[in-house]
Amino acid sequence: MSSAQAARQALADQLKELRGEVGLTAKALAAEAGWDRTKVSHIEHARRPPSAEDIRTWCRVCGADDQAEDLVASLRAAEGMWVEWRRMERGGLKRAQESVLPLFERTRMFRSYASWLLPGLLQTEGYTRAVLQAVRRRRGLVDDVEAAVAVRMERTRILRRPGRTFAFLVEESVLRAGVGGAEVMREQLAHLADMACLPSMSLGIVPMRPDREIRPVEDFWIFDGEQVSVELVSGYLTVTNPREIAMYGQAFGALAEEAVYGARARRLINDALDVLADEE
Incomplete structure (x- = not known):
C-alpha cells in the first residue's frame, strides 16, 4: 500500500x-x-x-x-500526497517552484536520482528555461517561465550553504538527451563537470550498457530520509511511509553501486560533449 x-x-x-x-x-x-x-x-x-x-x-x-x-x-x-501536475501548476510555474522551497530549505541531506532530466539543482539557466518552456507549452499554462526560472536559480544557492550534503545519481542517457539545443547542452555539461567538484556533493553517472542488473526507475528525491518526492508523468507523489522511504533508499544504494564517479564520471560527461561537437 x-x-x-x-x-x-x-x-x-x-x-x-x-x-x-x-x-x-x-x-x-x-x-x-x-x-x-x-x-x-x-x-x-x-x-x-x-x-x-x-x-x-x-x-x-x-x-x-x-x-x-x-x-x-x-x-x-x-x-x-498525490498532486496532479495540472493542480500543482494551475497558479503558474513560478508558484509551483516556490511551493517546494521550504522543503529544500530545511533539508540537510539530499539524495536524487535522475533518469530523464538533470536535477533542478544542477541545471543551468538555459537548461531550466528550455525545460519549463516545454512544460508550459505541453500543459497550456500561463507564460511565467522567466519568473519560474529565477526562482529555480535562486534555489541552487543551497548547494554552497554549509551543513548540507548532496548525492546525485544521473543516467548517462540524460547527458545525451537534447534539451534546448546544442549550445544549451554544451553549457549544461560543462557546468555539471564543474559542480561535481564541490566538496559537499557526490555525482555518480550510471553508464549505459547492455548488461544492467538494475533498470532505470522514475526520478526521485530523498529528503533527510523523512520524505521522498517522485515525479511521474501524471503528477507529483509525496512518500512519507517509512517502509516505502526505505525501499527508495535501497534503490538509490543499488543504483549508486552501478554508477561511476570522479574521473570516470567526467569522462562520460566529456564523451557527451564530444558527441555534440561531432554533430556540428
Missing part, C-alpha cells in the same frame, strides 16, 4: 471507528445524513474519498463535532 493509500485508509478507519463508538449502523448513519445507503460503506472501505463537508456531517451525526476539523486536516494531508 502506498503512503497516499495508507493515509486514505487510516482516515476511513477513523470514521468507521467513530460510527462504531456511538453504536450506529452504516444504514442509520446514511439515513441521518441524508445520503445514499452505499455512501458510508464506500467511504469506510476507502473506495470513495469523503469531502470536508462529508466529514463534518459524519461527526455531527456521531455527536463528535469536536473531532471534525482534525479529521478534515487528515483529509487534506492525504490529498496532498
Whole structure:
C-alpha cells in the first residue's frame, strides 16, 4: 500500500471507528445524513474519498463535532500526497517552484536520482528555461517561465550553504538527451563537470550498457530520509511511509553501486560533449 493509500485508509478507519463508538449502523448513519445507503460503506472501505463537508456531517451525526476539523486536516494531508501536475501548476510555474522551497530549505541531506532530466539543482539557466518552456507549452499554462526560472536559480544557492550534503545519481542517457539545443547542452555539461567538484556533493553517472542488473526507475528525491518526492508523468507523489522511504533508499544504494564517479564520471560527461561537437 502506498503512503497516499495508507493515509486514505487510516482516515476511513477513523470514521468507521467513530460510527462504531456511538453504536450506529452504516444504514442509520446514511439515513441521518441524508445520503445514499452505499455512501458510508464506500467511504469506510476507502473506495470513495469523503469531502470536508462529508466529514463534518459524519461527526455531527456521531455527536463528535469536536473531532471534525482534525479529521478534515487528515483529509487534506492525504490529498496532498498525490498532486496532479495540472493542480500543482494551475497558479503558474513560478508558484509551483516556490511551493517546494521550504522543503529544500530545511533539508540537510539530499539524495536524487535522475533518469530523464538533470536535477533542478544542477541545471543551468538555459537548461531550466528550455525545460519549463516545454512544460508550459505541453500543459497550456500561463507564460511565467522567466519568473519560474529565477526562482529555480535562486534555489541552487543551497548547494554552497554549509551543513548540507548532496548525492546525485544521473543516467548517462540524460547527458545525451537534447534539451534546448546544442549550445544549451554544451553549457549544461560543462557546468555539471564543474559542480561535481564541490566538496559537499557526490555525482555518480550510471553508464549505459547492455548488461544492467538494475533498470532505470522514475526520478526521485530523498529528503533527510523523512520524505521522498517522485515525479511521474501524471503528477507529483509525496512518500512519507517509512517502509516505502526505505525501499527508495535501497534503490538509490543499488543504483549508486552501478554508477561511476570522479574521473570516470567526467569522462562520460566529456564523451557527451564530444558527441555534440561531432554533430556540428
